[in-house]
Amino acid sequence: MVVLNKIYTRTGDKGDTALGNGARVAKFDPRVASYGTSDELNSAVGVARLHAEGDMDTALMRIQNDLFDLGADLCRPDMEQDAQAEYPPLRMVAEQVTRLENEIDAMNARLEPLRSFILPGGSALSAHLHVCRTQARRAERLSVELATVETVNPEAIKYLNRLSDWFFVAARIANDDGRADVLWIPGANR
Template sequence: MVVLSKIYTRTGDGGTTALGDGSRVSKTALRVETYGTADETNAAVGMARLHAEGDMDAALARIQNDLFDLGADMCRPAPSQDGAAEYAPLRMTAEQVDRLEREIDAMNDALEPLRSFVLPGGSALAAHLHLCRTVSRRAERLAVALAAEEEVTEAAVRYLNRLSDWFFVASRIANDDGRADVLWVPGANR
């Protein structure tokens, strides 16, 4: 159980932060940027949920919880060292990725194929989901860069890749099952 009785600690005043294993790194470290951007994605999902209801809201709530799992995973370096840890660190799983894929497939079944690229917009929910998509895509790019330098959980990177796809398909659902999508018209303003 997490107990937060005091919010500020002053330990980061010098520009460092603690990782999940207790080590300290610069607040500008790629690992911190990665899980910070996952947290930013989570905040954007919270904004989208202001416009969601029913199954969509429930799915977004699951994603918010997964994003906290992802942050916990990313803030703990060296997954291969987990066996030596005092307690089992929380890691992303293939099952979380699989769930996103099943949800994408189910939503996509309700949609007609696209004949043009979609501009971010339409309903308020769709616009917010597009923002979620772009922020999660940035988190994914950071995770890929981190994986090139340090060990990361493969499922975490895969989850971020699927998540941006999930947001895209969900945005189309939010636009009256794609009927209210805002389509790109190449060269329209020439």
């Protein structure tokens, strides 16, 4: 259980922070950038939810919870020591990726195939979901970069890759099942 009695601790006043295993690193450490960006994404999903209803809101709430799981995973670098940890570390699992894939397939079945790229926009919800999509891609890029120098759970990277796809398809759903998508017209302003 998490208990937050005091919000400020002053432990990071010199520019460092604690990872999930207690190690202290600079606040600009690639691992901190990776899980910090997933936290930014979670906030953007919260804003998108202001415009969502029903099943879409429920799905976005599940994603917000997954993003906290993702942050817990990414903030703990020592996967090879998971078995010796006092408490089993929370890691992303294949089932979370599969759930996103199933949801993408179900949403995509409602849509006509694209014949053009689309511009981010249309409805307010769609615009916010496109912001989420691009933030998910940034979180993915940072996590992939981190994985070149440190151990990163492969399921975390898969999840972020699938999540950006989820946001793309959900943005089309939020645009009247794609009927209100704003199509890109190449060279329109030449």
